[in-house]
Amino acid sequence: MEDVSQDINDVWSYLTTSYHPSSRLLSLSESRGLQVTDLAFARLLDQVNPVRHLREEFHYPSIKDLDVNDCDSDAKCIYLCGNSLGLQPKETRSLVNEELEKWERKGVVAHVQAKTRPWISIESTVKDEMAKIVGAEPVEVSVMNSLSVNLHVGMVAFYRPTQERYKVLMESKAFPSDHYAVQSQIRMHGFDAECGVITVEPRENEETLRTEDIVAAIEKHGESVALVLFSGVQYYTGQFFDIETITEAAHLKGCNVGFDLAHAVGNVPLKLHEWGVDFACWCSYKYLNAGPGGIGGFFVHKNHALDFGIPRMEGWWGHDLETRFKMSNERQLLPGANGFCCSNPPVLQMVSFLASLNVFNKTTMEELRATSIILTGYLELLLQHYFLKGQVDINHPSLEVITPSDVKQRGAQLSLRFSVPVCEVHNELTQKGVVVDMREPNALRVAPAPSYNSFEDVHMFVMLLQESFQKILKQDAQ
Numbered sequence: 001m002e003d004v005s006q007d008i009n010d011v012w013s014y015l016t017t018s019y020h021p022s023s024r025l026l027s028l029s030e031s032r033g034l035q036v037t038d039l040a041f042a043r044l045l046d047q048v049n050p051v052r053h054l055r056e057e058f059h060y061p062s063i064k065d066l067d068v069n070d071c072d073s074d075a076k077c078i079y080l081c082g083n084s085l086g087l088q089p090k091e092t093r094s095l096v097n098e099e100l101e102k103w104e105r106k107g108v109v110a111h112v113q114a115k116t117r118p119w120i121s122i123e124s125t126v127k128d129e130m131a132k133i134v135g136a137e138p139v140e141v142s143v144m145n146s147l148s149v150n151l152h153v154g155m156v157a158f159y160r161p162t163q164e165r166y167k168v169l170m171e172s173k174a175f176p177s178d179h180y181a182v183q184s185q186i187r188m189h190g191f192d193a194e195c196g197v198i199t200v201e202p203r204e205n206e207e208t209l210r211t212e213d214i215v216a217a218i219e220k221h222g223e224s225v226a227l228v229l230f231s232g233v234q235y236y237t238g239q240f241f242d243i244e245t246i247t248e249a250a251h252l253k254g255c256n257v258g259f260d261l262a263h264a265v266g267n268v269p270l271k272l273h274e275w276g277v278d279f280a281c282w283c284s285y286k287y288l289n290a291g292p293g294g295i296g297g298f299f300v301h302k303n304h305a306l307d308f309g310i311p312r313m314e315g316w317w318g319h320d321l322e323t324r325f326k327m328s329n330e331r332q333l334l335p336g337a338n339g340f341c342c343s344n345p346p347v348l349q350m351v352s353f354l355a356s357l358n359v360f361n362k363t364t365m366e367e368l369r370a371t372s373i374i375l376t377g378y379l380e381l382l383l384q385h386y387f388l389k390g391q392v393d394i395n396h397p398s399l400e401v402i403t404p405s406d407v408k409q410r411g412a413q414l415s416l417r418f419s420v421p422v423c424e425v426h427n428e429l430t431q432k433g434v435v436v437d438m439r440e441p442n443a444l445r446v447a448p449a450p451s452y453n454s455f456e457d458v459h460m461f462v463m464l465l466q467e468s469f470q471k472i473l474k475q476d477a478q
């Protein structure tokens, strides 16, 4: 066993300096005279987590408010669903109310005359922090529209098919909205949607894609591919793709490359500028906590910032502010991502997002990621302890983690598959006040968010999963 310092301040650096947290979590617990499964160990980890205080910045739902059982205590639920809808920052309400008040008291005047955040430049209040989170320069980022719309904006610009090169290369299991968007774009250009899509599939008996297979597909089909379109983190399996390698391979073959970062943004550190991605889009309601239907984000690489010949759906908000209100009908687009804006932005959505970005501004993606790796590694370790694969009986219920065990290839989420029907597991957990996401055909997606989930949440979740499982197996045995 490695020597673990007794100094509490050293515990975190001991955990974060290893590549995979499992072995260090085990030796740490041992050195403290604890089992890795002890609640006391979860509490120790919470005590040393440097971003633990961020949880105070969020409203954390209680079980009784979920209306899932007769519980009337104030006990908090176990919320591990930040990959679907992030929790509400406490500042959101006041920021939204301030804008409602401006509207109430000033009406249209607040567009330009307001002590704080005049609406005309409301996007500038979120831009810098947004750019930081995706590893971009401010000129490369625009906060606008919503995700699927921005996917179209990106494809209008970067899917420019010719007779020889008209295909889109993507993963076979991409989110349905992405498939629909791609197919409709292909049809709009007069090509056959079925022939126009090349999909990359996992190997037989594998759940996730190998980077080498993605690169091989690009090399094989590249000459006929106009656009390589991938997700950053796969919504179903939780796999974090190697964006840099995919981008490089695509460019070598002369293809444009875009990424849907719905599950990556605010989850894993991104370097869109450095990686040379042509365009990217994302939503703000998952790990970015901007609220349901939150405003979307859009990235265009600086290399394209001054190329006003790139096709786009133009509107007045993509125009230079200096001349925007001269109403002259003379085209004068803004450089970079803002040149792809169409409409004036929804102010209430913008400040709802600002509340969340103010929380991100108290930390860094690197710090959040360090916590995330340990939090998710701890979840994985507990699951391994209680649910050994392949021994299906009451004492050894079976479960499989389909997310890669390589921490570089995953974010916060682990996707679980069970030996019993997933909807039964989900029902049991829901009854017990656990909020996790079930996805057809058979996955439970569990995502501890480092900004508001604790190690104790993860511990509780695994205990309740155990109980749920036992109950189902007993029912089945009867």
Ligand SMILES: *Cc1c(COP(=O)(O)O)cnc(C)c1O
Pocket: 146, 147, 148, 149, 175, 177, 178, 231, 235, 260, 262, 263, 283
């Ligand atoms: C969440 C998600 C969407 C949702 O799209 P909206 O336009 O925000 O409704 C689309 N694609 C992916 C990959 C997602 O994860």
